[in-house]
Amino acid sequence: MPLIRTPNIPDPDGFYEALIHAQRDLSEEQADMLLAKLVLILANQVGERAVLDEALALARANTLS
Amino acid sequence: MLKTYTFPEYAYQQSPEQRAGQVLRHPVVIIGAGPVGLTAALDCAARGLRVLLLDDNNSVSQGSRAVCYAKRTLEIWQRLGLGAALAEQGVRWQVGKVFFRDELAYQFDLLPQAQHRMPAMINLQQYHLEEALVRACQAEPLIDLRWKHKLVALAQRPEGLALQVETPDGRFALEADYLLACDGAGSDTRRMLGLDFQGQVFQDRFLIADVIMKADFPTERWFWFDPPFHPGQSVLLHKQCDGVWRIDFQLGREADPAEEKKPEKVIPRIQAMLGPDVEFELEWVSVYQFACRRLQQFRHGRVLFVGDSAHQVSPFGARGANSGVQDADNLAWKLKAVLDGRAPQALLDSYHAERAAAADENILNSTRSTDFISPKSRASLRLRNAVLELAKTEAFARPLVNSGRLSMPTHYAGSPLNTPDEDVFDSAMRPGSPCLDAPAGEGGWLLERLGQGFTLLAFGALPPQDLAPALVVGSDLADSAGLIAERYDGRPGTVYLIRPDQHVAARWRGFDAAKVAAALRRCLGQP
Numbered sequence: 010m011p012l013i014r015t016p017n018i019p020d021p022d023g024f025y026e027a028l029i030h031a032q033r034d035l036s037e038e039q040a041d042m043l044l045a046k047l048v049l050i051l052a053n054q055v056g057e058r059a060v061l062d063e064a065l066a067l068a069r070a071n072t073l074s
Numbered sequence: 075m076l077k078t079y080t081f082p083e084y085a086y087q088q089s090p091e092q093r094a095g096q097v098l099r100h101p102v103v104i105i106g107a108g109p110v111g112l113t114a115a116l117d118c119a120a121r122g123l124r125v126l127l128l129d130d131n132n133s134v135s136q137g138s139r140a141v142c143y144a145k146r147t148l149e150i151w152q153r154l155g156l157g158a159a160l161a162e163q164g165v166r167w168q169v170g171k172v173f174f175r176d177e178l179a180y181q182f183d184l185l186p187q188a189q190h191r192m193p194a195m196i197n198l199q200q201y202h203l204e205e206a207l208v209r210a211c212q213a214e215p216l217i218d219l220r221w222k223h224k225l226v227a228l229a230q231r232p233e234g235l236a237l238q239v240e241t242p243d244g245r246f247a248l249e250a251d252y253l254l255a256c257d258g259a260g261s262d263t264r265r266m267l268g269l270d271f272q273g274q275v276f277q278d279r280f281l282i283a284d285v286i287m288k289a290d291f292p293t294e295r296w297f298w299f300d301p302p303f304h305p306g307q308s309v310l311l312h313k314q315c316d317g318v319w320r321i322d323f324q325l326g327r328e329a330d331p332a333e334e335k336k337p338e339k340v341i342p343r344i345q346a347m348l349g350p351d352v353e354f355e356l357e358w359v360s361v362y363q364f365a366c367r368r369l370q371q372f373r374h375g376r377v378l379f380v381g382d383s384a385h386q387v388s389p390f391g392a393r394g395a396n397s398g399v400q401d402a403d404n405l406a407w408k409l410k411a412v413l414d415g416r417a418p419q420a421l422l423d424s425y426h427a428e429r430a431a432a433a434d435e436n437i438l439n440s441t442r443s444t445d446f447i448s449p450k451s452r453a454s455l456r457l458r459n460a461v462l463e464l465a466k467t468e469a470f471a472r473p474l475v476n477s478g479r480l481s482m483p484t485h486y487a488g489s490p491l492n493t494p495d496e497d498v499f500d501s502a503m504r505p506g507s508p509c510l511d512a513p514a515g516e517g518g519w520l521l522e523r524l525g526q527g528f529t530l531l532a533f534g535a536l537p538p539q540d541l542a543p544a545l546v547v548g549s550d551l552a553d554s555a556g557l558i559a560e561r562y563d564g565r566p567g568t569v570y571l572i573r574p575d576q577h578v579a580a581r582w583r584g585f586d587a588a589k590v591a592a593a594l595r596r597c598l599g600q601p
Contacts, residue, residue: 014470021473022442025461029445029454040453071464 012063076357077286078316079201084132084208086222092246099249100126101413103237104256105225105263108135109200110381110398111256112207116154117406119216121526121574123413126250127217128239130224134208138282138358139200141312141320142392143399146483146508148192149521150403153576156210157192160203164196165313170295172477174462176302180475189557190511191519195480199284199314200395228253228266230375252409253377256398261383267374273367273437276388278448280364281323281334284314284357285344291319297477299447299462303346308447310477311347318357321347322389324448331361364388366437366444372426378405385433387440390447390478397436400483401429407526407574411598421599424491428506432484439479446476483508486577493571493580493593501563509576510561515552521576523551528594529572532585533564541590542571573597 018024031047032040052061091098102118104111107129115127143164151157168184184194211217226245227238235250255263296311298304307324314320323343325334333339340359348354368385372378381398405425411417449455464471486492486506493505503510511521524531528542536544547553547564558564571579571593580593 014468016470016473018470018473022439022476022479025446025474025476026442028457029449032451032453035451035453037452040451044453044457067468071467074467 010057010060012060012067014067077355078318078357079199081133081136081201082205082208084221086132086242087220088241088243089218089220089246091248092241092243095246097247097249099234099251100124101251102126102254102409103128103235103248103250103252104254106255106257106261106383107204107208107211107219107221108256108258108381109140109203109207109395110402111254112204112211113150113154113399114254114256114380114402114406115211115217115219116156116207116214117150117402118409119211119214120154121406121410123216123406123410125217126248127211127219128223128225129219129221132221134201134204136201136358138284138320138360140203140392140395141197141199141314142396142480143196143198143203144392144396144481144483145190145192145194147396147399147481148196149511149576150399152192152522153526154210156206160198160206161192161196163202163206163315164198165293165315166193166196167293167295167313168194169292170297170477172462172465172475173296173298173301174459174466175300177466179299179462180465180472184480187510189513189555191521192511195392197312197314197320199316199318202315225257225262225266228263228377230377235376251376251413254405255377255379255383256381256402257383259382259386261379263377264369264379264383267377269369269371269374271365271367271386272370273365273386274441275365275367276363276444276448277327278363278444279325279327279329279331279334279361280389281325281329281340281343281359281361283321283323283340283344283359285319285321286317286355286357287319287348288317288353289348299477300459301347304343308477309347325361329361334361335359364444366441368430368433368437372401372430373422378422378425380405384429385437387436388444390443391436391440391480392478393436393440393481396481397429397432400432401425403575404429410574417598417600424489424599428484428486428489428491431486431488435484436481443476443478447478491573491579491597491599493589493596495581497581497583499563499581501561503562503570503578503581505578505580507578509572509578512553512557512561513555514558515554518551520551520558524572524576527574528579528597530585530590531562531570531572533559533562533568534566536569536585537587539585539587539590541587541594571597 104127115125118125148157170182172180224240226240229236298309310322312320380401387393461474530544532546567584570581579597
């Protein structure tokens with residue numbers, strides 16, 4: 010399965026709120042750690058190496074552009 | 075005094091009751107002649123109630139107030155005879171652009187759903203709106219609109235309300251069956267009852283400038299995150315009537331309001347935004363903070379809080395004035411039913427149930443927008459900026475971009491007035507939903523045909539009945555485009571019971587007089 014690049018999260022506003030809310034009462038360093046751990050948790054969930062490589066490439070290209 | 079607008083001055087007149095020292099009883103007293111109080115007065119009068127509308131000032135509102143009015147609000151004003159004229163007077167817009175730093179991140183189109191009478195959104199200065207509403211109130215014999223009348227005391231008794239009102243001629247007493255507090259965020263009525271808000275006050279300050287521009291900008295809503303001309307903050311640009319534009323600068327938490335309001339501070343900000351060649355003049359400048367909060371209860375006995383006196387939101391999403399007008403729409407028919415003795419007083423509790431749910435929805439949306447626009451931590455800021463950078467090329471990130479979720483009417487899904495569905499429908503017009511409009515033949519529209527009371531909207535002939543006036547699609551009104559049947563999933567035999575505020579009360583796949591009667595009783599709060 011290729012990387013999904015179209016909207017795929019029902020209730021995007023609710024999800025984003027939960028994502029921000031997850032960092033409540035954390036220090037900046039803890040919040041950084043939370044986001045890094047979240048990446049690893051989700052990567053494990055995806056599992057498929059080709060999809061992960063595509064996601065990595067997209068994140069890198071988007072950041073360098 | 076504005077360059078593009080002269081404020082009307084309405085005449086104070088001493089009332090005969092004050093002159094005579096007579097204590098009169100009024101069925102409905104409304105405090106505050108802003109957009110919400112004026113609409114509530116018109117809606118009560120349209121339903122046949124006599125209204126006393128008091129305002130402590132004698133003009134329309136000054137300063138940078140509400141701007142955007144949504145379709146549902148225009149539909150309510152159209153029911154009151156004003157929507158088409160306001161839609162004509164206002165600026166119509168549908169394209170919104172979101173910029174991140176110096177690039178376009180995302181663009182949306184509030185495509186008007188085809189075949190609705192009213193546009194998705196109009197922009198109109200609040201003083202223009204109020205002036206039109208005042209004119210309509212003054213032309214309505216059931217409304218007694220009195221300027222320079224300030225409520226100074228209020229006592230609740232089981233049999234009614236005792237009020238003290240101050241005018242340039244001193245104080246006088248009057249009595250009321252019901253009082254609608256439409257006196258805004260700083261409501262004196264709320265203070266008199268000792269009530270507090272629950273919710274969140276945001277520390278960020280915003281500069282609002284209303285500016286007359288000579289330049290021809292497109293009629294679009296432009297929102298910038300972290301633009302080069304105002305780094306680290308957000309900016310919103312919106313068009314109003316008479317060549318006036320609303321510009322909203324986020325200033326952050328440390329800004330000094332008195333300093334920021336000074337023209338020598340404001341003009342360079344705007345210049346940096348518009349470029350050196352654009353000519354403009356300042357019309358009005360203010361600095362504000364906002365809150366997302368509400369009263370725990372909107373009904374306190376015979377006193378009902380309506381609009382900003384009951385709930386406040388951030389400005390992102392235009393949910394303040396719009397929700398206030400929708401409060402009035404919800405309340406007027408219930409007051410009429412109670413005052414006529416057709417419904418118990420408890421029906422007024424459903425005003426709280428339905429409109430507090432709406433306020434919660436508005437507060438939720440507005441809080442989420444505020445958190446996206448003004449992130450509270452470094453990690454939140456980083457996530458926000460990542461969304462904006464991704465949105466340029468990645469469709470998946472665009473639904474996460476939140477520069478305000480524009481006002482939509484609330485479906486009263488959990489309302490005690492709803493009769494739950496027994497049948498299966500393929501339509502969003504569920505019990506509690508606001509009715510969608512549709513063309514009804516010969517230039518007419520469904521909503522204007524629904525009338526002021528309960529209506530049975532039937533797809534197929536009904537047997538003789540006297541429960542509610544019937545509107546049979548195909549004979550009483552045409553469905554030339556087939557859109558009424560489509561929007562209401564109107565297979566033959568389908569019947570909708572529509573409330574006086576044009577929300578769905580119940581629906582069935584066939585007419586059953588006993589079920590309709592039960593749904594009517596439930597919707598009137600009868601045991």
